[in-house]
Amino acid sequence: MTTTTERSARSHEDKFTARRMMLAQSALTALAEHGFADTGLREIAHNSALSHGSLHYYFDDKDDLIAEAVWAFKSTCARRYDGIVETAVDCTELATRVGDTMATTLREEAALHRLWYDLRTQALFGRGFGSTIARIDDLLREMVWSIVSRYGELHGSPPRFEPAFAYALVDGLFQHALISFLRGDIDAPERLQRECAALLASAV
Amino acid sequence: MTTTTERSARSHEDKFTARRMMLAQSALTALAEHGFADTGLREIAHNSALSHGSLHYYFDDKDDLIAEAVWAFKSTCARRYDGIVETAVDCTELATRVGDTMATTLREEAALHRLWYDLRTQALFGRGFGSTIARIDDLLREMVWSIVSRYGELHGSPPRFEPAFAYALVDGLFQHALISFLRGDIDAPERLQRECAALLASAV
DNA sequence: ATCTTTCTTGGACGACTGTCCAGTTCATTC
DNA sequence: GAATGAACTGGACAGTCGTCCAAGAAAGAT
Numbered sequence: 531m532t533t534t535t536e537r538s539a540r541s542h543e544d545k546f547t548a549r550r551m552m553l554a555q556s557a558l559t560a561l562a563e564h565g566f567a568d569t570g571l572r573e574i575a576h577n578s579a580l581s582h583g584s585l586h587y588y589f590d591d592k593d594d595l596i597a598e599a600v601w602a603f604k605s606t607c608a609r610r611y612d613g614i615v616e617t618a619v620d621c622t623e624l625a626t627r628v629g630d631t632m633a634t635t636l637r638e639e640a641a642l643h644r645l646w647y648d649l650r651t652q653a654l655f656g657r658g659f660g661s662t663i664a665r666i667d668d669l670l671r672e673m674v675w676s677i678v679s680r681y682g683e684l685h686g687s688p689p690r691f692e693p694a695f696a697y698a699l700v701d702g703l704f705q706h707a708l709i710s711f712l713r714g715d716i717d718a719p720e721r722l723q724r725e726c727a728a729l730l731a732s733a734v
Numbered sequence: 735m736t737t738t739t740e741r742s743a744r745s746h747e748d749k750f751t752a753r754r755m756m757l758a759q760s761a762l763t764a765l766a767e768h769g770f771a772d773t774g775l776r777e778i779a780h781n782s783a784l785s786h787g788s789l790h791y792y793f794d795d796k797d798d799l800i801a802e803a804v805w806a807f808k809s810t811c812a813r814r815y816d817g818i819v820e821t822a823v824d825c826t827e828l829a830t831r832v833g834d835t836m837a838t839t840l841r842e843e844a845a846l847h848r849l850w851y852d853l854r855t856q857a858l859f860g861r862g863f864g865s866t867i868a869r870i871d872d873l874l875r876e877m878v879w880s881i882v883s884r885y886g887e888l889h890g891s892p893p894r895f896e897p898a899f900a901y902a903l904v905d906g907l908f909q910h911a912l913i914s915f916l917r918g919d920i921d922a923p924e925r926l927q928r929e930c931a932a933l934l935a936s937a938v
Numbered sequence: 939a940t941c942t943t944t945c946t947t948g949g950a951c952g953a954c955t956g957t958c959c960a961g962t963t964c965a966t967t968c
Numbered sequence: 969g970a971a972t973g974a975a976c977t978g979g980a981c982a983g984t985c986g987t988c989c990a991a992g993a994a995a996g997a998t
Contacts, residue, residue, distance in 0.1 A: 542974080549975095565859040567771035570955060581977050583958085592956065644858050651852050654916050655769040664917070694910065695929055702906015706898065712858050713868070725899055732936060746944080753945095774985060785947050787988085796986065 550588050550598060553578055557599040562641040566596070566648050593658030600649050601662055603642055608669035610635070615676050621684040625730045628677055629723035636707055636719045643708050671697040678733050687734045699729060754792050754802060757782055761803040766845040770800070770852050797862030804853050805866055807846055812873035814839070819880050825888035829934045832881055833927035840911055840923045847912050875901040882937050891938045903933060 556578035561569045571592060575582035589595040611628060618624035636643065650667070653660040675693035682689040689696070703725050711718035760782035765773045775796060779786035793799040815832060822828035840847065854871070857864040879897035886893040893900070911926035 565856070567856065568859070571957090572955090580975095582956095583978060584976055586957065587975070644855075648855050648859070650913075651848070651855050652769070652771065654848050654913065655772065655852070667913075694914075695907075695932075698906045698910035698929075699903050699933075700906070701910065702902045702904070703899075705909075706902035706905065709854075709858065709871075710898075725902075728899075729903075775987090776984085784945095786986095787948065788946055790987070791945070 546588070551602060553580065553585065553588055553595065554599040554602045557595050558603055558642070558645075561596070561599060561649075562645045565645070566652050571595075591658070596649065596657075597659035597662040600646065600659065601666065604646055604666045605669060607635070608666070608673045611673055611677055615680045618680070618684065621681050621730075621734075624677070624681055624684060625727040628730070629726040632704065632726055633719035633723040636704070636711060636722060640708060640711055643704075644712060647705060647708070670701070674700050678730065681730050682734050685734045689733050691733050696733065700726070703729065750792070755806060757784065757789065757792055757799065758802040758806045761799050762807055762846070762849075765800070765803060765853075766849045769849070770856050775799075795862070800853065800861075801863035801866040804850065804863065805870065808850055808870045809873060811839070812870070812877045815877055815881055819884045822884070822888065825885050825934075825938075828881070828885055828888060829931040832934070833930040836908065836930055837923035837927040840908070840915060840926060844912060844915055847908075848916060851909060851912070874905070878904050882934065885934050886938050889938045893937050895937050900937065904930070907933065 553574075557569075557574045560574045560577045563569075564573070571585050572582040574595070575585060585595060589598065610631060614624065614627045614631065618627060646666075649657075649659065650663050653663040671693055674697040678689045678691060678693075678696045691699075703722060707718045707722035707725075710721075757778075761773075761778045764778045764781045767773075768777070775789050776786040778799070779789060789799060793802065814835060818828065818831045818835065822831060850870075853861075853863065854867050857867040875897055878901040882893045882895060882897075882900045895903075907926060907929050911922045911929075914925075915922035
């Protein structure tokens with residue numbers, strides 16, 4: 531049975547994590563706009579409904595907040611292709627839909643992806659959120675591998691790439707497309723789409 | 735003829751640029767250690783023979799100093815493979831020596847490459863040294879393309895990659911090898927060597 | 939030796955940082 | 969309705985930041 535105190539404790543916990551997620555979202559938009567180096571806790575709080583003093587009530591420190599923020603964004607990113615992998619009936623459809631999705635997220639969430647690369651690089655300098663970054667990197671590698679291996683299945687030939695190798699190549703393509711796009715190259719998303727298809731084709 | 739004032743003006747200018755390069759080197763070591771976000775002008779000056787007040791005598795601002803520093807490092811990076819491209823007699827030798835050199839620079843200059851990726855990402859947030867970063871990116875793309883196209887020549891078949899495509903893939907491999915290496919994976923340089931060879935082989 | 943220009947210093951400035959905390963408001967419980 | 973604890977505020981703290989500048993040192997020219 532559930533006692534009254536148990537229910538209230540659960541309700542308290544739910545509210546707590548809900549507030550955490552809300553603040554993580556606020557942090558996400560502020561960070562995406564100005565980058566890690568130029569986003570203070572006061573600016574994050576200004577983006578939310580709370581004051582800067584409250585942030586330490588929900589998070590241990592700035593690194594904890596940033597870890598929650600980037601996880602909220604990128605962990606859903608890594609699952610965006612699950613449905614495509616499951617429902618695609620042949621390899622060309624798989625390649626097309628994957629390329630489509632990548633081009634779309636590049637166009638519509640460029641600032642967030644820019645932030646991802648920012649934080650991943652910051653993690654190389656020993657930031658506190660490094661382990662979260664590593665976990666996301668694992669998710670992304672698995673995501674790429676699920677695409678590549680499924681592509682091999684549909685094509686009837688096993689992939690010639692290792693998972694880490696495939697992820698590095700795809701990530702290189704995406705990052706350079708992002709850089710081009712942010713520098714004003716409006717054709718970058720469409721080119722990324724073609725490049726992804728070409729890469730997948732050469733993977734089997 | 736050269737007048738006295740002309741000679742002294744040249745001497746002055748030489749000394750000025752020499753000091754600039756020296757300070758850029760000091761900035762490079764400080765930045766490579768702590769990253770862009772955590773390196774102040776005082777720390778850079780502490781790494782040099784001058785005080786922090788002098789930096790604005792030789793550089794317009796912090797961005798100017800950083801641009802000079804990253805250019806000093808990476809513009810020579812981009813020419814490291816010129817000799818190999820010129821002297822390699824067959825495509826396997828070309829691939830081996832290129833892979834060797836990449837593995838070596840990954841091992842021995844990991845902190846500097848980490849800084850390069852840091853600054854390139856910072857440039858996406860509108861820093862003043864963005865144009866310098868873009869120029870270096872062009873150099874690196876040309877470097878990769880000179881390797882790939884020469885590989886095609888030696889192999890007797892034209893490369894199937896575009897220059898930007900090839901650069902994005904190689905850069906992805908290098909960046910992921912760097913990340914693995916900095917996370918403690920001691921086999922990353924050797925693996926990078928093999929991956930580069932595999933990528934070159936699939937390019938023709 | 940004196941004057942002038944170049945060079946260098948270290949402190950001052952205002953703005954900003956993450957963190958902490960005394961105090962206040964709010965909701966819930968008895 | 970009083971009491972209790974959670975939720976929240978905004979200011980204080982000790983730093984650091986890039987930039988600027990008056991003053992002095994060094995170097996060079998006359």
